[in-house]
Amino acid sequence: xxIEAGVATDIGQVREGNEDSYLVEPPLFAVAxxxxxxxxxxxxxxxALETVETLFRAGxxxxxxxxxxxxxxxFARSAADRKVSGMGTTLTAxxxxxxxxxxxxxxxxxxxxxxxxxxxxxxxDHTLVQRMVQAGEITAEEADVHPxxxxxxxxxxxxxxxxxxxxxxxxxxxxxxxxxSDGLTSMVTEGQMQAILEATPAAQExxxxxxxxxxxxxGVDNITVVVLDVLAGDAGQVGExxxxxxxxxxxxxHAPPSPVTPGGGPTVxxxxxxxSRRVVRxxxxxxxxxxxxxxxxxxxxxWVDGRWYVxxxxxxxxxxxxxxxxxxxxxxxxxxxxxxILAADAExxxxxxxxxxxxxANGRDDALHIVxxxxxxxxxxxxxxxxxxx
Ligand code: MN
Numbered sequence: 001x002x003i004e005a006g007v008a009t010d011i012g013q014v015r016e017g018n019e020d021s022y023l024v025e026p027p028l029f030a031v032a033x034x035x036x037x038x039x040x041x042x043x044x045x046x047x048a049l050e051t052v053e054t055l056f057r058a059g060x061x062x063x064x065x066x067x068x069x070x071x072x073x074x075f076a077r078s079a080a081d082r083k084v085s086g087m088g089t090t091l092t093a094x095x096x097x098x099x100x101x102x103x104x105x106x107x108x109x110x111x112x113x114x115x116x117x118x119x120x121x122x123x124x125d126h127t128l129v130q131r132m133v134q135a136g137e138i139t140a141e142e143a144d145v146h147p148x149x150x151x152x153x154x155x156x157x158x159x160x161x162x163x164x165x166x167x168x169x170x171x172x173x174x175x176x177x178x179x180x181s182d183g184l185t186s187m188v189t190e191g192q193m194q195a196i197l198e199a200t201p202a203a204q205e206x207x208x209x210x211x212x213x214x215x216x217x218x219g220v221d222n223i224t225v226v227v228l229d230v231l232a233g234d235a236g237q238v239g240e241x242x243x244x245x246x247x248x249x250x251x252x253x254h255a256p257p258s259p260v261t262p263g264g265g266p267t268v269x270x271x272x273x274x275x276s277r278r279v280v281r282x283x284x285x286x287x288x289x290x291x292x293x294x295x296x297x298x299x300x301x302x303w304v305d306g307r308w309y310v311x312x313x314x315x316x317x318x319x320x321x322x323x324x325x326x327x328x329x330x331x332x333x334x335x336x337x338x339x340x341i342l343a344a345d346a347e348x349x350x351x352x353x354x355x356x357x358x359x360x361a362n363g364r365d366d367a368l369h370i371v372x373x374x375x376x377x378x379x380x381x382x383x384x385x386x387x388x389x390x
Pocket of ligand 1: 222
């Protein structure tokens, strides 16, 4: 079988930059949705995909190893460069080998499979609300409108290590695989997505139409879509027929890390020699070490000071500056504001059960916003308890 790919990315109607990136480098395909102030999100999503692509081309490790290395690369850059400190990214990647799609996934971008008239989500969102849905605390519909629906429980580049979801999916001719950022799924229902995919035979046109639909629905976020069609043909043809080009609306700088070269990508089952693999691994390790040493000497304090979270101090909900960690006995954070909200009350709500671990915030204002939200959620829960006669 062979894969035909379509890809489209767009800034949307509201955002000032496109922090999404994509990779269409047959047989490797991915989307990444970056986050972090200024240029951080853009840097994070591009660096993550470049790292995966470089290691894939060198034949280094499995897809999951490559994604873990991408995590370290983003984390190291974030620590070394104040301008992008605290950045992170989602990453949903698929590598097609023979008739199997290997999936690796972190965050709330998604992979779907359209097969025989049904659209199935292959990935789980790593979000607080998804955790609540799985625990039966709220419904999927409530999750769609929850004020914390964007809070990620896992992302690339925010911690030195990350757990990567992996999955193998056997492909059949006629399957269509969709990779997309949440700028699509937050704007367009799965029913609408399926209708567009079924009404549009060409992969590139399907990708363009999905992006247009998200923009018409408001386009409040960057939108990125990769559509992969599984067609008849032999495995050696993987990569041919790729039509991957960003839509005209895509911003410069969001082209794939290297130009799409139909049929010219790495061949299936063609690993690099053991020698060059070892060299690449050493170079990656040496660069990572160097970056960390430089970061330690210069930027680490600034990077820590640029981070905020909501946690617990003296039994109360509190806003912290820094990160919830201790190095050699030194606290890497301090209390900025201790509120009058009892931590135990907040922790009784499922959404805040892990409050003591710290809820990451995007700056001080965002941390204060989370505190307000906790207050509102507690008031709501209190009313529910009274209403129930408790
Ligand atoms: Mn997004």
